[in-house]
Amino acid sequence: MKQRIIIPALFVFLSLAAALALRPQQEVVITIKDGMPMIPVALPDFIIRSSSAPVQAAAAEIHKVLSDDLKYSRVFQLLPKSYYGYISALDPDKIVFKDWESIQAKYLLTGVLSPGESGTIQFEAKFHDVKGERFMIGKKYEAAARALRRAAHEFADEILKAFGERPIFMTRIVFVSDRDGNDELYMMDYDGENQTRLTFNKVIDYMPAWSMDGQAIAYTSYRRGNPDLYLFRPFEGKNTAVAAKGTNFAPSFSPDGKKLAFCSSLDGNAEIYVVQSDGTDIRRLTFNKSIDISPSWSPTSREIAFTSDRSGSPQVYIMDAEGSNVRRVSFGGTYHDQPAWSPAGDQIAYVSRVDQVIDLYVLNLRSSQIIKLTESNAINESPAWSPDGRHLVFSSSLPGTNQIYTIDYDGANLRRLTSKGNNKLPDWSRR
Amino acid sequence: MKKSLCLSLAFLLTFLLLAACKAKVKEVPPPPQAKEQPKVEKVPPPPPPPLPTEEEIFRAKTLEQLNREQPIKMVFFDYDKYFIREDAKQALSANASWLNKFKSVRVLIEGHCDERGTEDYNLALGEKRAKSAYDYLLSLGIADARMQTISYGKSQPIASGHDEASWQRNRRAQFTIIAK
Numbered sequence: 001m002k003q004r005i006i007i008p009a010l011f012v013f014l015s016l017a018a019a020l021a022l023r024p025q026q027e028v029v030i031t032i033k034d035g036m037p038m039i040p041v042a043l044p045d046f047i048i049r050s051s052s053a054p055v056q057a058a059a060a061e062i063h064k065v066l067s068d069d070l071k072y073s074r075v076f077q078l079l080p081k082s083y084y085g086y087i088s089a090l091d092p093d094k095i096v097f098k099d100w101e102s103i104q105a106k107y108l109l110t111g112v113l114s115p116g117e118s119g120t121i122q123f124e125a126k127f128h129d130v131k132g133e134r135f136m137i138g139k140k141y142e143a144a145a146r147a148l149r150r151a152a153h154e155f156a157d158e159i160l161k162a163f164g165e166r167p168i169f170m171t172r173i174v175f176v177s178d179r180d181g182n183d184e185l186y187m188m189d190y191d192g193e194n195q196t197r198l199t200f201n202k203v204i205d206y207m208p209a210w211s212m213d214g215q216a217i218a219y220t221s222y223r224r225g226n227p228d229l230y231l232f233r234p235f236e237g238k239n240t241a242v243a244a245k246g247t248n249f250a251p252s253f254s255p256d257g258k259k260l261a262f263c264s265s266l267d268g269n270a271e272i273y274v275v276q277s278d279g280t281d282i283r284r285l286t287f288n289k290s291i292d293i294s295p296s297w298s299p300t301s302r303e304i305a306f307t308s309d310r311s312g313s314p315q316v317y318i319m320d321a322e323g324s325n326v327r328r329v330s331f332g333g334t335y336h337d338q339p340a341w342s343p344a345g346d347q348i349a350y351v352s353r354v355d356q357v358i359d360l361y362v363l364n365l366r367s368s369q370i371i372k373l374t375e376s377n378a379i380n381e382s383p384a385w386s387p388d389g390r391h392l393v394f395s396s397s398l399p400g401t402n403q404i405y406t407i408d409y410d411g412a413n414l415r416r417l418t419s420k421g422n423n424k425l426p427d428w429s430r431r
Numbered sequence: 432m433k434k435s436l437c438l439s440l441a442f443l444l445t446f447l448l449l450a451a452c453k454a455k456v457k458e459v460p461p462p463p464q465a466k467e468q469p470k471v472e473k474v475p476p477p478p479p480p481p482l483p484t485e486e487e488i489f490r491a492k493t494l495e496q497l498n499r500e501q502p503i504k505m506v507f508f509d510y511d512k513y514f515i516r517e518d519a520k521q522a523l524s525a526n527a528s529w530l531n532k533f534k535s536v537r538v539l540i541e542g543h544c545d546e547r548g549t550e551d552y553n554l555a556l557g558e559k560r561a562k563s564a565y566d567y568l569l570s571l572g573i574a575d576a577r578m579q580t581i582s583y584g585k586s587q588p589i590a591s592g593h594d595e596a597s598w599q600r601n602r603r604a605q606f607t608i609i610a611k
Contacts (some may be wrong), residue, residue, distance in 0.1 A: 247558050270555040290554040337549040
């Protein structure tokens, strides 16, 4: 975000002028973020060097994945397809950059698909700087058709990285669903694809949280008749108990990867505790008879936001990571919970209940400004940030059942990711 | 003495003679023969089977049967609150008497919430509700070793509506018998 603010204001002016000039032909929506427009990218249809149906189908799918990813990024915007008709057809070996510049493309993404060996498909992607008339990044993938989706996400991440942004397209969302009977853990790609069941305990599995490296999930399970906290390594098939006395829930890993904060009533009352990320060396951080829950670490791992009803109603507080220096940050409401500290550290997303409706809000810690993200007669809760801080995932009872949605930091671009059964308690992986 | 004996003997003889004469004189037809049907007699009902004691009824039931009957009544709470209401005090007193009757019973006290709070806060609130019921039963003399608490937050509603009647049903402490 900071890097983009330093791009000269002239750029804003030019892009707006371009938008105005184009208005008679085509509606162009340029959303201004922090005074910066999104970067226009041309993504013409891929060149297919085969007449086989699987290759054709793969080309269409990869094109859609890349197109969806770039649109979702809030960094890039795609040129309307109709513009490509104004210039001569793309020849990937001899790109006429002037043509692309004439239709306002700043960057150009080209792809070539051809059949690989033994049924695989080859996909060659190239990203070009139109104005500089140069090739920027390129990758060649060879994979079975079903793996090409990942290749497309991977290349979209490469593009983000080239612009100094955090990659998000390979990230995953872990969540709880009752689609197969009882609450179990599932995960899916950031865009809702590849929904996969993770636990098979036939009891309630609850409140999952990703570790920083994306290899472990801390969660609550009732498998032994008590809500205990477990550390689960789904890709290794390992599951270890961390805390098994009282009610143990709402885990949160510290961004430095060293610690795990969670809520437990092991000493009789709901308090916040911290253990090492392997589950050892338990330490208690809060000491009072009210409810203290929902810890969320600051990106520096030096502070923890949490909820406490010590004032008489649940409110959001911040304390130092050792439990000292507690200060309240939510005011003006009677029910605030589920703080989620943004990856850049300047914002805290949380929920507030007003007249039986729960909505998502974002508090800017520097300006104390509050933005209301959702507006519905429903229960919207459990916000978690994407690693780039531009999106949030949450659950909503809006459709009558509980479903998982994502929304951008400014309330734009609401999208529903789930539909089977009830789905809740999402957490977004950091990588 | 001899005289009186003679006299009484004489009397007896006369009486016997008289009686004999009378019997002969009054020759009456024999009484009509009783009809050959036996007299209907009422058979006394069999003695009632011995009644099982409450204790025996209790012993015969499985945990599942008992829990279906819910001899330990649920108690309900106010919105966002976990204190024991007046109606809940009565229910808990009845529950305590039942628990005092069957001293081998151990219960799991489950705290539940309605859908209107967050997952996190409700899990903590459900625990507070279970704890309130536990503390109240403890104050009525139920041993702590016989009780266990658990919170399910808002994950296990018993009423699915989105109105006050359903929410009230869901804001509860519920008792499951886990041993008897």
